[in-house]
Amino acid sequence: MTADRNAHDRLSPELLFPSPRPEVESLHAYSAPLEGRRQMLRLDFNENTIGPSPKVVEALRAIPADHIAIYPEYDGLKEAVVANLGLPLQPDQVGLFNGVDAAIHAIFHAYGDRGETLLTTTPTFGYYTPCAQMQGMAIEAIPYEGEGFAFPLERIRNALQGAPRLLLICNPNNPTGTRLAPERILELAAAAPQTLVVVDELYEAFTGDSLLPLADFSALPNLLVLRSLAKTAGLAGLRIGFTIGHAAVVDRISRVTGPYDINSFAVTAAFAALNDQAYVDDYVAEVIQARAWMAEQLRAAGVRHHLEGGNYLLIWPQGDPAAVDQALREAGILVRAMTGKPLIDGSLRVSIGTLEQMQRFWAAYRRIEAIPA
Ligand SMILES: Cc1ncc(COP(=O)(O)O)c(C=O)c1O
Incomplete structure (x- = not known):
């Protein structure tokens, strides 16, 4: 039995299962959200941050x-x-x-x-x-x-x-x-x-x-x-x-x-x-207001950022983006590092939630990046 299993392990993986179409074989699975996001402030997937109506x-x-x-x-x-x-x-x-x-x-x-x-x-x-x-x-x-x-x-x-x-x-x-x-x-x-x-x-x-x-x-x-x-x-x-x-x-x-x-x-x-479109409209209005507040803080602090449409913006940290990403995570805040993305490598994409949530993000970000008040 043991000998058989060893022989089986030595076979190349291709021999163990039927081959899919060549296009599928060379495909990398789309990276889905990480696990364990529920207790965190989730500013990483541009979701609604307060829940449905x-x-x-x-x-x-x-x-x-x-x-x-x-x-x-x-x-x-x-x-x-x-x-x-x-x-x-x-x-x-x-x-x-x-x-x-x-x-x-x-x-x-x-x-x-x-x-x-x-x-x-x-x-x-x-x-x-x-x-x-x-x-x-x-x-x-x-x-x-x-x-x-x-x-x-x-x-x-x-x-x-x-x-x-x-x-x-x-x-x-x-x-x-x-x-x-x-x-x-x-x-x-x-x-x-x-x-x-x-x-x-x-x-x-x-x-x-x-x-x-x-x-x-x-x-x-x-x-x-x-x-x-x-x-x-x-x-x-x-x-x-x-x-x-x-x-x-x-x-x-x-x-x-x-x-x-x-x-x-x-x-x-x-x-x-x-x-219940009124609920959605109120949430969108709140996000737009928080987005303007966030942009103003970044501008006043001289932090490189980019914001145009959407409930998200890009921020380029002074420090190593992976380390800033990790430090935010340790503070209970998730953002999305744009590592390897053309033109925006080195930035973090930060979803916009409510004003209170963005204030929490900004307090943590300022501490991590040592931005004076
Ligand atoms: C631009 C864009 N299109 C489509 C989707 C997927 O949307 P849905 O959650 O409805 O599948 C997303 C989700 O992040 C998105 O950002």
Whole structure:
């Protein structure tokens, strides 16, 4: 028995399990949030830092036990999204997904073929690249420009002439906060009808730059917007996100998902959250106020930072960023080190929460970096 096991261990791993597709074999798993975040002040994943509306919690508590035993039902949820947006959209223009991550995965699955190109920017949200790689796509990632990380509009416009299959724009961009006027995105989409132009609007509530009020999806069926209840409504743990666009495109993307990918708890929570927009609006207003306060402290203290859109900003510590990250962690505060990210290596991305939370962060940061009061 022992001898057999030793022989088994000596075999190369490839012989022990069936090989996946080559694209999957060379893929690095997307790094998910670390464990043990619950007791900390979490300024590392741009989540809502105070939790969802009490009405969401109430609705979840009221779920009867038999609802757990049956498959989820989605009746009326697309209509509720449309009503929440207050725009002249039809329910079939809304796709429902198990978080925007799942929507992104489905978009690549439905539209990205081997050898085709994903055009995007860098640095940007980290999940676009692995999704392109798993399809065997080529990636053209154009850097943000200058000290202010401006959107590389001319270079994107030129690259669109090569007819990439997909263009992914995160607006405002995570992590640089870069904003692009919706009118410019409409122009890009109009100039590239063969490219599906996906606009990730996860953080638009913090800028008000949404494309949706302007978009005419019958004129521009190659335009698709992503929205989520994770960052503002506080449902990140339940996983629910939306695609909004031309009904035919939304339908094709929905074809590659499973029939019950969104669970019943997320559905119940989504109805309650969509019905309590006032809670979200109040939270967003509080974050915007805290963001302005934080920027003022950094400016007055002469700390290099960058803030544009979104509920996050970048800070460049004087000390070793890994050591500052660790010292903050020891003080019970999590931030995200941008180690190895093009253009912003050496910075920390700090999510913005309430004023009180940012005051706590700033007190700890000042102590660690020895910034005088
Ligand atoms: C730009 C961007 N898009 C998508 C996602 C994923 O959103 P969801 O939680 O809805 O899957 C995130 C989460 O960090 C994000 O920052």
